[in-house]
Amino acid sequence: MTDTTEKAAAPPAPGPAVPGPAPAPRTARLWRGATPWLFLLAPLTLLIVFTYAPIANMVAYSFTDWDGVSPELHYTGAGNYTELFTRSDLFEVFWVSGYYLAASVVQIVAALYFATVLSFNVRFRNFFKGVLFFPYLINGVAIGFVFLYFFQDGGTLDSVLSLFGVHTDRAWLGTPASANTSLAAVSVWRYLGLNFVLFLGAIQSIPGELYEAAELDGANRRHQFRHIIAPGIKPVLSLTVILSISGSLSVFEIPYIMTGGATGTETFVIQTVKLAFQFNKTGLASAAAVVLLLIVLAVTWVQRRLVPDDKVDLV
Amino acid sequence: MTRRTVARTLMYASLIAATVVVLLPPAAVVLTSLKSEREMANGSGALALPDDLLNLSNYATAFQDGRMLPAFANTAVILLLAIGGTVLIGSMTAYAIDRFTFRFKKPVVALFLVAALVPGVTTQVATFQIVNSLGMFDSIWAPVVLYMGTDIVSIYIFLQFVRSIPVSLDEAARLDGANAFTIYRRIIFPLLKPAIATVVIVKGITTYNDFYIPFLYMPSEDLGVISTSLFRFKGPFGAHWETISAGAVLVILPTLIVFLFLQRFIYNGFTKGATR
Numbered sequence: 001m002t003d004t005t006e007k008a009a010a011p012p013a014p015g016p017a018v019p020g021p022a023p024a025p026r027t028a029r030l031w032r033g034a035t036p037w038l039f040l041l042a043p044l045t046l047l048i049v050f051t052y053a054p055i056a057n058m059v060a061y062s063f064t065d066w067d068g069v070s071p072e073l074h075y076t077g078a079g080n081y082t083e084l085f086t087r088s089d090l091f092e093v094f095w096v097s098g099y100y101l102a103a104s105v106v107q108i109v110a111a112l113y114f115a116t117v118l119s120f121n122v123r124f125r126n127f128f129k130g131v132l133f134f135p136y137l138i139n140g141v142a143i144g145f146v147f148l149y150f151f152q153d154g155g156t157l158d159s160v161l162s163l164f165g166v167h168t169d170r171a172w173l174g175t176p177a178s179a180n181t182s183l184a185a186v187s188v189w190r191y192l193g194l195n196f197v198l199f200l201g202a203i204q205s206i207p208g209e210l211y212e213a214a215e216l217d218g219a220n221r222r223h224q225f226r227h228i229i230a231p232g233i234k235p236v237l238s239l240t241v242i243l244s245i246s247g248s249l250s251v252f253e254i255p256y257i258m259t260g261g262a263t264g265t266e267t268f269v270i271q272t273v274k275l276a277f278q279f280n281k282t283g284l285a286s287a288a289a290v291v292l293l294l295i296v297l298a299v300t301w302v303q304r305r306l307v308p309d310d311k312v313d314l315v
Numbered sequence: 316m317t318r319r320t321v322a323r324t325l326m327y328a329s330l331i332a333a334t335v336v337v338l339l340p341p342a343a344v345v346l347t348s349l350k351s352e353r354e355m356a357n358g359s360g361a362l363a364l365p366d367d368l369l370n371l372s373n374y375a376t377a378f379q380d381g382r383m384l385p386a387f388a389n390t391a392v393i394l395l396l397a398i399g400g401t402v403l404i405g406s407m408t409a410y411a412i413d414r415f416t417f418r419f420k421k422p423v424v425a426l427f428l429v430a431a432l433v434p435g436v437t438t439q440v441a442t443f444q445i446v447n448s449l450g451m452f453d454s455i456w457a458p459v460v461l462y463m464g465t466d467i468v469s470i471y472i473f474l475q476f477v478r479s480i481p482v483s484l485d486e487a488a489r490l491d492g493a494n495a496f497t498i499y500r501r502i503i504f505p506l507l508k509p510a511i512a513t514v515v516i517v518k519g520i521t522t523y524n525d526f527y528i529p530f531l532y533m534p535s536e537d538l539g540v541i542s543t544s545l546f547r548f549k550g551p552f553g554a555h556w557e558t559i560s561a562g563a564v565l566v567i568l569p570t571l572i573v574f575l576f577l578q579r580f581i582y583n584g585f586t587k588g589a590t591r
Contacts, residue, residue: 036411037411037417039407040411040412042404043405043408046404046463046464047426047427048426050442050460050461051464052426053441053445054442054444057444058440058441061441110333114329114330117326117329122327122330128330130574131334131337131338132333134574137520137524137570138570139523139526139541139542139570140525140526141526141541141545141546142563142567145344145559145563147340149344149347150343154360154361155361156339158361159363160362163362189337189340197585200582250434252527253527269436276443277443277531286441289437293433297432300432
């Protein structure tokens with residue numbers, strides 16, 4: 001966007017001098033030109049040192065066999081990338097993301113349902129709102145322990161099932177399929193509240209007259225949802241979709257805390273952390289991280305193309 | 316029954332079901348935390364009530380052996396520094412970007428925007444090397460600078476607010492002889508209070524709950540924060556679920572209290588924070 005408004009403290013613009021309060025002397029003008037940079041000094045330094053420098057280094061490491069410690073490193077070309085894509089055990093972690101992707105579909109649908117329901121007049125509305133959102137605020141390690149106990153043999157889930165006369169001998173975290181499903185369910189439990197609150201905010205920002213007008217025209221709840229709510233929350237919905245995809249690819253906490261990545265629950269980030277910090281394969285880990293980063297950027301790019309919604313830019 | 320009553324009944328049923336699903340797992344943990352070792356050994360189910368509802372001995376064990384006090388202290392220090400830094404940095408960036416026109420403004424803005432797209436977990440392998448070479452590894456400075464340095468969301472929240480402050484205020488102050496720093500300090504910063512509240516809440520909660528960064532960057536036990544201390548706590552207590560449960564409840568409790576008091580602000584904060 002172009003700056004159409006003349007902002008205060010505009011530095012001397014090129015071309016005709018801006019008519020302003022008393023022409024400033026040269027040093028004062030220099031000082032003024034430097035002012036925004038003085039404000040940006042700390043933020044930009046942090047941004048470059050802790051975001052861009054790592055990205056650049058990571059790309060560089062990804063073409064080497066560096067172990068993260070020794071002063072020696074050798075350029076290996078695309079070797080790490082070929083290893084990543086040809087060794088099936090390394091690539092397997094991507095399938096685990098599938099469980100979390102499926103879980104995010106469930107999560108988005110449920111969040112949408114509850115947000116719609118609770119945006120109308122419902123008894124104990126604030127209580128239900130609070131209950132649904134609260135898990136999002138809980139410490140990840142605590143959640144991990146709560147659910148380790150939940151899925152344990154003779155733990156919460158088994159106790160509940162036995163109330164209904166179902167006695168399972170299942171180790172919920174015992175086989176890859178059931179463990180991943182359980183873990184993905186935990187992530188629905190944890191993150192549903194965030195999506196819910198985002199949707200709720202978007203629905204409530206839709207002016208109330210729209211519903212009234214629709215009701216006069218004889219629209220029922222389902223019509224209202226399709227023609228008023230759905231278009232009204234489209235931007236938030238598309239944001240949620242990207243967050244879910246990049247979230248599903250970068251799952252770390254819950255599986256790391258609960259299973260440590262055992263029984264086929266290792267995710268991409270767990271694998272990368274292990275490669276880098278346990279097996280000292282910084283080069284290979286970097287290549288993996290570059291691949292993940294590229295996937296996330298690609299997803300975001302596709303979403304921006306599909307849903308051109310440019311209320312998002314900073315200026 | 317009319318169709319409408321059926322629909323309403325189903326709706327309430329779904330809400331109650333959701334409530335049970337959300338509350339049951341932590342409730343079972345609370346119950347377990349009140350049981351004695353003997354009760355646990357007798358194999359009463361997870362949902363059985365404890366014999367003594369006021370048995371807090373597990374909490375005492377968790378608090379002492381889990382080194383919770385230093386963990387809370389470390390967390391508090393990190394919270395204070397990281398939030399303070401984020402507020403300062405975010406508001407300065409927003410002020411500079413919104414109130415000045417300068418060369419390279421567009422590329423600078425683009426740098427901040429693109430950074431928002433990069434998920435933090437992907438770059439840690441390389442960030443680690445940088446933090447290490449700056450000598451910040453295994454000190455509280457590592458999480459502090461990392462939390463401060465990469466928070467695009469708070470910059471965005473501040474930007475929204477700075478934009479809503481009329482430029483005429485700046486101009487009036489300038490005519491009175493105020494320079495840019497005085498304007499920032501005396502006019503912009505105080506008017507940003509609602510934004511600061513939002514950032515403090517959102518940042519506070521995410522920092523309190525973060526596990527990844529303290530786990531990677533502060534391995535020594537003295538530097539345990541809430542998350543890492545709780546994580547390490549599981550080791551020595553193995554299958555002593557009554558003690559582990561007490562530890563988990565201790566960690567959740569402050570969040571619950573803050574949530575109950577600040578509910579409305581927390582919802583708003585997250586809506587503003589995430590829907591960039």
